[in-house]
Amino acid sequence: MREQLQIYDQRQSRAGAVLWGMPAVVLMIALMVASCTSTQGFNEVYSEVAGFFSLGGTVMAKWLRANSEFGHFVGYALLSLSLSGAMSRRRVFVAPLIALGFGLLMEGVQVFIPSRGASLGDMGVNVLGVVVGLGLYLLWVIYARDFIGTARARKN
Numbered sequence: 001m002r003e004q005l006q007i008y009d010q011r012q013s014r015a016g017a018v019l020w021g022m023p024a025v026v027l028m029i030a031l032m033v034a035s036c037t038s039t040q041g042f043n044e045v046y047s048e049v050a051g052f053f054s055l056g057g058t059v060m061a062k063w064l065r066a067n068s069e070f071g072h073f074v075g076y077a078l079l080s081l082s083l084s085g086a087m088s089r090r091r092v093f094v095a096p097l098i099a100l101g102f103g104l105l106m107e108g109v110q111v112f113i114p115s116r117g118a119s120l121g122d123m124g125v126n127v128l129g130v131v132v133g134l135g136l137y138l139l140w141v142i143y144a145r146d147f148i149g150t151a152r153a154r155k156n
Contacts, residue, residue: 020085027079028102034071035106036113072122073129076103080133092137099130 076099083095103126110116 017086017088020082024079024082024086027075027082031075031079031102031106034075035116036109069122069125072125073132076126076129077133077136080130081137082133084134084137089141092134095137096130096134099133100127103127103130 079102080096080099083098084092087095103123107118107123107126110118
């Protein structure tokens, strides 16, 4: 029985890595496009996305456009969360290092894009997002363990 549970855990962890890793890849591509496009090009893409979600001229859309730091925070929090989920529990602390390295790379690339500029403030918001994403993952893992442990205790 114990061997069957270990095999199940291995399969579960592989499936979890794929399911958590796919959003991480999508987020990295989205953050890369957002970081590497000109401000005008990004505004056009943003308008299309806002139109898709029916945010067009809403107060929320105007606020998001004016506060790009919020996008940095949410993007890197979600990236850290999804990378943490894709890692094994022993290597979960590698995820924020990958997210921080990616954020540093994207800020560095902006130095070479004429209409963009690297900013320590943006990097600080990226770091804050990464820390919050990792914290949310760790809280979720702790909560899930408690929930699963309680369910098993009730069965026995």
